[in-house]
Amino acid sequence: MRHIFHSTTSGSYAVVKKILAFFLIIALNGPLFSQNEDAFFLRDIYDTALTEGECYEWLRHLCQDIGPRLAGSPGAEAAVFSMQRLMDTLGFDTVYLQPCMAPRWDRGAPASGRIVNNEFLGTQPLNVIALGNTVGTGPDGITAPLVEVKSLEEVEILGEAGVAGKIVFFNRPMDPRLLNTFAAYGGAVDQRALGLVVAARYGARAVLVRSMTNKLDDVPHTGSVAVVDTVPKIPALSVSTNDAEQLSRLLGRGEVKVHLQSNGQLLPPVKTYNVIGEIRGTTHPEEIILVGGHLDSWDVGEGAHDDGTGIAHSLQVYPLLKKLGYRPQRTFRCVLFMNEENGLAGGRAYWAASNERNEFHLAAIESDRGGFTPRGFSAQGREDVFTDYYAKISTWLPLLEPYGLTFTTGGSGADISGLKSQGGLLMGFVPDAQRYFDFHHTPADVFEAVNKRELELGAASITAMVYLIDKYGLR
Amino acid sequence: MRHIFHSTTSGSYAVVKKILAFFLIIALNGPLFSQNEDAFFLRDIYDTALTEGECYEWLRHLCQDIGPRLAGSPGAEAAVFSMQRLMDTLGFDTVYLQPCMAPRWDRGAPASGRIVNNEFLGTQPLNVIALGNTVGTGPDGITAPLVEVKSLEEVEILGEAGVAGKIVFFNRPMDPRLLNTFAAYGGAVDQRALGLVVAARYGARAVLVRSMTNKLDDVPHTGSVAVVDTVPKIPALSVSTNDAEQLSRLLGRGEVKVHLQSNGQLLPPVKTYNVIGEIRGTTHPEEIILVGGHLDSWDVGEGAHDDGTGIAHSLQVYPLLKKLGYRPQRTFRCVLFMNEENGLAGGRAYWAASNERNEFHLAAIESDRGGFTPRGFSAQGREDVFTDYYAKISTWLPLLEPYGLTFTTGGSGADISGLKSQGGLLMGFVPDAQRYFDFHHTPADVFEAVNKRELELGAASITAMVYLIDKYGLR
Numbered sequence: 001m002r003h004i005f006h007s008t009t010s011g012s013y014a015v016v017k018k019i020l021a022f023f024l025i026i027a028l029n030g031p032l033f034s035q036n037e038d039a040f041f042l043r044d045i046y047d048t049a050l051t052e053g054e055c056y057e058w059l060r061h062l063c064q065d066i067g068p069r070l071a072g073s074p075g076a077e078a079a080v081f082s083m084q085r086l087m088d089t090l091g092f093d094t095v096y097l098q099p100c101m102a103p104r105w106d107r108g109a110p111a112s113g114r115i116v117n118n119e120f121l122g123t124q125p126l127n128v129i130a131l132g133n134t135v136g137t138g139p140d141g142i143t144a145p146l147v148e149v150k151s152l153e154e155v156e157i158l159g160e161a162g163v164a165g166k167i168v169f170f171n172r173p174m175d176p177r178l179l180n181t182f183a184a185y186g187g188a189v190d191q192r193a194l195g196l197v198v199a200a201r202y203g204a205r206a207v208l209v210r211s212m213t214n215k216l217d218d219v220p221h222t223g224s225v226a227v228v229d230t231v232p233k234i235p236a237l238s239v240s241t242n243d244a245e246q247l248s249r250l251l252g253r254g255e256v257k258v259h260l261q262s263n264g265q266l267l268p269p270v271k272t273y274n275v276i277g278e279i280r281g282t283t284h285p286e287e288i289i290l291v292g293g294h295l296d297s298w299d300v301g302e303g304a305h306d307d308g309t310g311i312a313h314s315l316q317v318y319p320l321l322k323k324l325g326y327r328p329q330r331t332f333r334c335v336l337f338m339n340e341e342n343g344l345a346g347g348r349a350y351w352a353a354s355n356e357r358n359e360f361h362l363a364a365i366e367s368d369r370g371g372f373t374p375r376g377f378s379a380q381g382r383e384d385v386f387t388d389y390y391a392k393i394s395t396w397l398p399l400l401e402p403y404g405l406t407f408t409t410g411g412s413g414a415d416i417s418g419l420k421s422q423g424g425l426l427m428g429f430v431p432d433a434q435r436y437f438d439f440h441h442t443p444a445d446v447f448e449a450v451n452k453r454e455l456e457l458g459a460a461s462i463t464a465m466v467y468l469i470d471k472y473g474l475r
Numbered sequence: 476m477r478h479i480f481h482s483t484t485s486g487s488y489a490v491v492k493k494i495l496a497f498f499l500i501i502a503l504n505g506p507l508f509s510q511n512e513d514a515f516f517l518r519d520i521y522d523t524a525l526t527e528g529e530c531y532e533w534l535r536h537l538c539q540d541i542g543p544r545l546a547g548s549p550g551a552e553a554a555v556f557s558m559q560r561l562m563d564t565l566g567f568d569t570v571y572l573q574p575c576m577a578p579r580w581d582r583g584a585p586a587s588g589r590i591v592n593n594e595f596l597g598t599q600p601l602n603v604i605a606l607g608n609t610v611g612t613g614p615d616g617i618t619a620p621l622v623e624v625k626s627l628e629e630v631e632i633l634g635e636a637g638v639a640g641k642i643v644f645f646n647r648p649m650d651p652r653l654l655n656t657f658a659a660y661g662g663a664v665d666q667r668a669l670g671l672v673v674a675a676r677y678g679a680r681a682v683l684v685r686s687m688t689n690k691l692d693d694v695p696h697t698g699s700v701a702v703v704d705t706v707p708k709i710p711a712l713s714v715s716t717n718d719a720e721q722l723s724r725l726l727g728r729g730e731v732k733v734h735l736q737s738n739g740q741l742l743p744p745v746k747t748y749n750v751i752g753e754i755r756g757t758t759h760p761e762e763i764i765l766v767g768g769h770l771d772s773w774d775v776g777e778g779a780h781d782d783g784t785g786i787a788h789s790l791q792v793y794p795l796l797k798k799l800g801y802r803p804q805r806t807f808r809c810v811l812f813m814n815e816e817n818g819l820a821g822g823r824a825y826w827a828a829s830n831e832r833n834e835f836h837l838a839a840i841e842s843d844r845g846g847f848t849p850r851g852f853s854a855q856g857r858e859d860v861f862t863d864y865y866a867k868i869s870t871w872l873p874l875l876e877p878y879g880l881t882f883t884t885g886g887s888g889a890d891i892s893g894l895k896s897q898g899g900l901l902m903g904f905v906p907d908a909q910r911y912f913d914f915h916h917t918p919a920d921v922f923e924a925v926n927k928r929e930l931e932l933g934a935a936s937i938t939a940m941v942y943l944i945d946k947y948g949l950r
Contacts, residue, residue, distance in 0.1 A: 050651045176526055177522045179521070215927070373848075404850070432907060434848050434926055434928045434929045434932070435926055438926070451909055451913070453651070453656075453909045
């Protein structure tokens with residue numbers, strides 16, 4: 001690109017001006033006056049986010065002053081109280097902590113791994129990381145032959161004869177053909193979440209899982225493993241994709257024996273908190289619009305895209321509306337959930353309390369897919385109401401498309417999933433997904449991986465959605 | 476994000492399968508059979524790019540084995556011959572070099588700058604870089620007071636009385652509100668391209684320009700300055716945005732004197748080349764479809780996003796079609812242009828030769844906006860034909876939207892702009908634009924800034940476009 005004056009107008013002022021002019025002309029005839037007003041208001045939201053947004057500095061604080069925030073850790077506690085203090089300055093009616101009891105997992109010293117008996121390579125180190133909620137190997141580690149599988153079903157087929165005494169190596173890659181990398185993740189993560197459970201039943205000594213990423217590199221990705229009390233507790237580790245490829249190549253030539261050492265332990269649950277800010281609605285206070293993300297993160301990296309950006313987005317919504325003089329008609333609630341990563345204790349506590357009080361969440365929006373350029377929202381809801389809601393929000397597409405936003409049906413977010421029974425609309429903020437799994441659950445998920453403009457555009461997009469739902473409802 | 480199985484379907488297999496199923500049903504009734512076929516073929520293009528794409532390794536070679544490639548430099552020459560050798564392996568009918576005479580600019584030793592007399596700070600270093608095509612200050616540098624302006628017009632108003640003997644400091648930022656950062660660039664870059672010309676007329680000693688980026692950081696951005704023989708040659712440098720902000724603050728308190736030293740020189744033009752590969756069309760060889768990018772880059776960084784990714788995209792198109800057994804009906808030409816950055820000699824030579832031979836480019840697509848996630852294409856053309864072309868390509872949107880692609884009207888690319896008079900369709904590949912100017916024309920524009928999947932998706936998107944134009948024409 002050189003100094004040509006580019007006139008491409010995708011998402012640009014020129015397009016927006018054309019749209020504004022269009023609405024202005026229509027408005028003279030009356031019926032669409034409010035859409036005209038809305039087009040201008042959305043433009044104001046984006047302008048304000050891009051020129052006066054504070055979310056990038058809040059994210060910096062969360063990532064760099066506080067750092068990793070696994071539930072129950074000192075970092076998580078610091079984040080709770082620091083975010084409460086920050087929320088106190090944002091103009092909410094009420095800011096409060098909602099207690100919950102979260103599982104506490106401690107990684108201990110970093111895990112290590114190596115190939116020990118390969119005839120071609122001798123001893124070779126492996127890039128491994130202990131998976132969340134798992135037990136350690138003990139100080140001496142485990143040495144055992146590797147058996148490679150591509151699915152849980154393959155373990156069932158191999159049975160005790162094929163698995164007992166071995167380390168089960170789950171090596172089905174995420175499908176690179178899926179443009180939606182979250183769908184690719186969803187198609188592979190059963191190996192990490194449930195591989196241990198299946199392998200332990202047949203007497204495996206440990207589990208080694210290919211990292212959940214499309215990228216071929218040397219960085220192992222952590223993440224949680226389902227805790228099932230009825231199966232033996234065995235260690236589970238993740239291995240980098242490059243090493244997974246290498247192990248698979250070597251297994252093609254003969255037996256591969258691996259040594260793994262890890263030090264995780266589950267400690268007694270600890271009391272921790274969701275952080276909640278609320279502004280009571282002026283005319284429909286009984287209808288709640290929730291925006292949230294999760295405050296906890298894994299214990300490696302800084303939890304920037306997972307889910308510092310969701311926290312920064314959520315915190316920015318009400319200040320943007322306030323700056324623009326908009327007072328919500330419905331009750332707006334900003335919820336920073338605790339323990340999404342390894343237990344969902346915060347989400348569960350929130351649903352329980354909400355259902356007990358017979359609350360109605362008209363809409364809940366979670367941001368938990370990173371802070372990249374906005375592409376839209378996924379939406380889901382109870383069968384009896386969802387079609388009407390989806391039709392209603394679709395009428396807003398002409399207002400949202402200039403900002404690159406569209407709607408899809410599908411999952412919303414783990415922390416809000418339990419609100420579905422209330423009969424409101426559940427949405428997930430959907431940013432560009434190509435880079436997310438380069439960082440997810442790794443030491444690379446740091447503040448510098450987030451782009452300021454992309455983050456601000458996300459906050460503006462969620463605010464636009466909240467504004468439209470608040471102003472028009474969903475019926 | 477945890478181990479929930481995400482069912483969001485944006486751009487996912489699920490959506491694509493639904494579309495394929497839809498077309499399959501329709502196809503049973505006959506009329507849309509070819510759209511069904513096309514939906515499958517596009518899916519094949521993307522699958523192949525994402526699983527067997529070679530463009531990322533080609534980009535690595537260009538960035539890391541060759542490096543910076545300013546026209547006439549040893550790097551540019553190496554790139555020409557290396558790309559010719561690579562093209563020879565890609566199955567083209569013909570691969571050839573097209574000579575052109577390009578201006579040759581040499582930066583010399585890195586520039587330096589400092590504030591010399593500020594009463595608050597004393598001497599303070601500035602992050603500066605010499606702008607392309609400019610002369611140096613001489614070894615002793617230039618020390619002069621700074622006069623800050625926000626536009627070329629302000630210089631005209633200040634006139635000789637306000638400007639003579641001073642360093643004119645152009646400090647109008649790119650507009651952060653523009654979602655299309657290229658539009659923001661277009662709205663600010665007159666200061667870099669033409670500031671020298673205006674300031675030199677009124678006797679300025681040098682020009683210092685705020686770097687063309689939305690990011691506040693310490694990295695100065697280079698770029699080209701218009702060469703106008705009728706004005707005195709004075710040095711022009713760019714300063715980082717953080718330093719520009721600082722200079723502006725200090726100027727608010729009183730006079731600021733700056734010392735600048737730079738070493739650029741224009742050398743005699745040198746012979747260099749476009750690299751061209753061609754496959755002759757089977758049934759309409761007289762209609763050319765061109766895909767191109769520019770092979771030269773600035774002399775800092777590795778020219779990864781500008782425009783190594785455009786080269787990688789362009790090279791990938793024909794191999795993808797070939798792997799899928801598709802033989803173009805029209806003549807396909809892959810053109811790697813030389814000297815886009817500081818002269819456009821390659822583009823001019825190409826147009827001249829093409830017009831002389833009375834060629835007709837039915838379509839020309841340039842990729843010169845980076846290698847980020849595809850968003851679509853901008854399109855332009857001669858007034859008498861453009862509306863029909865745009866209507867035609869818009870009928871393909873249902874095939875392209877599953878991949879996140881849309882069309883906008885607007886500029887295409889500098890290297891192909893001179894083909895407009897032939898009456899074909901000119902298109903620019905449009906990827907996500909939020910991060911481009913974080914890297915543009917800086918040492919940060921390196922291979923690692925490019926994401927493999929994003930690059931492959933770009934190559935697939937351009938290939939899909941070429942396939943549709945080749946198969947259906949534009950009338």
